[in-house]
Amino acid sequence: MTTEARRSQVSEGGIPNAGADVLTVPFGGAPMFTRARALRPTGKVLPEHARSHNRALVLQTLYTSGAQSRADVARQTGLTRVTISDLVAGLIAEGLVIELGQREDARPGKPATLIDVDRAAFHIVGVDLSEHQRFLGAVVDLDGGIVSRAEVALDGATGDAAVVLVADLVRRLLASTETPVLGIGVGSPGVVDPLGVVRSAPNLGWTDVDLQARLHDEFELPVHVANDANVAVLAEHGSSHQDDLLLVKVGHGVGAGLIIGGRPVIGGGFAAGEIGHVVVGTDGGPRCACGKHGCLEAWLAVPRLTAQLDALDPEAADAASAREEILAEAGRRLGIVLAPVVGALNLSEVVLSGPAELLDGALHDATVDTLRTRTMAEHNRDLRLRMTEQAEDVVLRGAAVMVLSGQLGVS
Amino acid sequence: MTTEARRSQVSEGGIPNAGADVLTVPFGGAPMFTRARALRPTGKVLPEHARSHNRALVLQTLYTSGAQSRADVARQTGLTRVTISDLVAGLIAEGLVIELGQREDARPGKPATLIDVDRAAFHIVGVDLSEHQRFLGAVVDLDGGIVSRAEVALDGATGDAAVVLVADLVRRLLASTETPVLGIGVGSPGVVDPLGVVRSAPNLGWTDVDLQARLHDEFELPVHVANDANVAVLAEHGSSHQDDLLLVKVGHGVGAGLIIGGRPVIGGGFAAGEIGHVVVGTDGGPRCACGKHGCLEAWLAVPRLTAQLDALDPEAADAASAREEILAEAGRRLGIVLAPVVGALNLSEVVLSGPAELLDGALHDATVDTLRTRTMAEHNRDLRLRMTEQAEDVVLRGAAVMVLSGQLGVS
């Protein structure tokens, strides 16, 4: 048998677009995308699914690129003007897109009619349950701008009382806006499953609390609930446009949110990102609330850092350098834990979220340093570690992104 | 404005199937799937893309469930009998599927015509470049069975000479089978980009070697090249049916392959899984070839372990326990590096690949122990660490899976 004859009858390229995978909602497929490899096919695809994907694509294009003509969208998406017109007509009928009148600038040809996502059409309610003393909430517009805020003191409330506080907060926020609300997004501490059930949140005394159902039943709006750090990384992903992203959230506890290949990582037990109680190094460390010694949280959590700093004598000659050293040590510990993760995932970007006065200085620098010396420089050359761009509002904004993404397929 | 009026005009469920994402090749979308969250839509979807997905779905169904009737496939996929008949007709015309005659068992109704993937129609050539002294190759059938083997001694060849050896090996394997070959899969050490260019493989003296093009040009068959550990984890994924999987490959070096959410992780610099040179612990360690101290590879690589074991006095009274301790220490070190990764990704399954006489005993047990004590037991309760089920042939079989997956969308 000649080489010629042995050649597979199957076309050289294999199945069309095999190996491509850019799916989104509910699937995807740009022929030129090459990063991911083929997967097991799961579930049929009907024409209407393709339609809803293309619809989301149009929304996404408008959302990120702003006002433009139908023809512009057609060029950008690769769909034809006819198809775009058709999809846009539907979106206008649904009130998601509006016509803005004709384009001003003078060009040859028929003047374009500008269209855009109707950014004033909806608000989103975002809730952040990650703080220790209070719940934060905000009404967020479609661009991620905070329209109004509200908060409620916890006063030690746990269990059902805490759930009631969340509902109260949401009720106040809903009352504060006249604009239709697209949905409610909640970032909760603890382990949250994909259906919005808080499996476990020790601080709040929650076990298997179906927050999604509770809020949905009361407010009859779409509700999305996820872990606070996992929510936070969505906010960062929205602005960073990086496909792989790790966000470390330092507060009363330490948690992480992870996006890989543009996709949030949930974890088999829905506990991805829970690195607070991973033991750091091989030389012991402070005793942690969980009983172990040298957990990341025992090194890095805000209460521990402030306690250490407060114990310093501010009059001492070396007060400043002692402060630096405390923060640098915490940063090194963070670097030690992150190094294997950064190495294994070949991450290109890590984001720190938390009090900038603690994180953004000696701590940050020590973490970078430790990461560089503990991983292979050659592979992680372009690793970036930076502070969040969202300041205090990462979780609130991330909750909004989660709703946006879940309801419109946009982020 | 009443709550009623404020309610979003957008349907409660958001866009159809938003939040669902089960895409495969080139996309997917089972409406009931809930794990992953919505993503940015990327790229349009045309009807023919949907078609090729459904085609792959049929192939996958037949491949994993074996011979069955068209009606069975219809029930299993959710597509109608008509559509299945149509798709199957195409697959039969392409020679990928064959009719096996009527079903034997006595049931009411018209007897079913059994169909199946024509498992004898194609062979796959798999190549494993990860060993230090020789290149391994095999002809693999569609079920992953090894049909024939070949190997070539490296004799210190590097650079282009090594590429020639790969081609020689492939040529011999191709000559050994009369069956049409679906494609060539190669697992190479080092950093390999998604186009099959070996960016860097120090052992082989390769920098930016376009192995995919070299082999494709010579043999005119589909060629897929990837990192050896990343290839190996594909083999394991094929049998384990776990959505999250980490495989640690211990040989002359130490590397890992990672599948998250059913998807191989490549990494921003295509170096995902390169954990061999991550520093372990905070107490120094043996000097590594890379210059650092205490790299995982310096603790765990096979040459280092065998050297340590060989240095033992076999006559000593405590020889056995000394041996155990050496392996246990290596296991602990592995556990220390894996703990942050397991915690951050909430992995449910970790697989060890390498010499069983070294890995499958004290080393394994120490790793499990270390993982348990260094992560949060509550979250990683059902973590499993096990030896590979594929023995020596992980890379060869994984290379076959890669071709199968890339060419047919099946795995």
Add this chain to the structure above:
DNA sequence: TCACGTTTGTTAGTAAAGCTTACGAACAAA
């Protein structure tokens, strides 16, 4: 000024894909 080219958005018709409906064939059980 006016013909010409360009750009936009729409209309009309076509091709592809999967659906529903309907039917003949083949079998088991009554």
Add this chain to the structure above:
DNA sequence: TTTGTTCGTAAGCTTTACTAACAAACGTGA
């Protein structure tokens, strides 16, 4: 023999996105 079941196929419909063609509206250059 009758009845009910199952299989695979044929015909026609619906959805979707495409191509082709066109009118409207604009700048440009002779």
